[in-house]
Amino acid sequence: MGIFSSSPEKKAKKQEDKDFRKALEAVGRTNYVMVHHIGGFPGIDANSILGVSQGVEKNTLRLNGIPVTVTGLQWGESGERSLGKAAVGAIGLGLLTGGIGAIAGAAIGGKKQDNSTVTMTCTDSEGIMEYTVYIRADAEKYQKLASLL
Incomplete structure (x- = not known):
């Protein structure tokens, strides 16, 4: 085991907490949402998981427990298809099932x-x-964030 490895008990507890939060979130029993923080907020690492919970007053949230007043919230839809994965899927299923499998493989491999x-x-x-x-x-997740305000 390396110097920076955590104990198996800590790993198990972390996974248990994560699974519990996901289960609560799935049934709508929380007033917070876990999202992927790309960046922009000081004191919180970029590319990390961010817990967003409801604030005390209207238009307020807590980002990892830090209270903020939200002045704007905007969603930008974006998606991409992987041509490489589509090609691999087409070749793989094409070889296994013939021509029709190539079409299905491209569709599955290149999903958005x-x-x-x-x-x-x-x-x-x-x-x-x-x-x-x-x-x-x-x-x-955007709808959930907006509902917290």
Whole structure:
């Protein structure tokens, strides 16, 4: 085991917590949402998981427990298809099943990956600093974020 490896107990507890949050989120029993933070908010690492919860007042949220006032929330839909994966899928299924498998393989291998982002502008609790926070989220997560405001 390496120097920076965590113990099996810690890993198991982390996974248990993650599974529990996902289960609660799936049934709508939470007033928070876990999203992928691309960047923009000081004190929170880029490319990390960000917990967003409902604030005390209207138009306020807590980002990893830090209170902010949201001044804008915008969703930008974006997606891309992987031509490489489509080709691999077409060749693989084409070899296994014949010509019709190539068509199905291309469709399955090249399915669209959702790269949509949410742009949230917010100010700190004193209203002094304004930040633009970028979050990776699909339409469902965007709706959940908007419902927290």
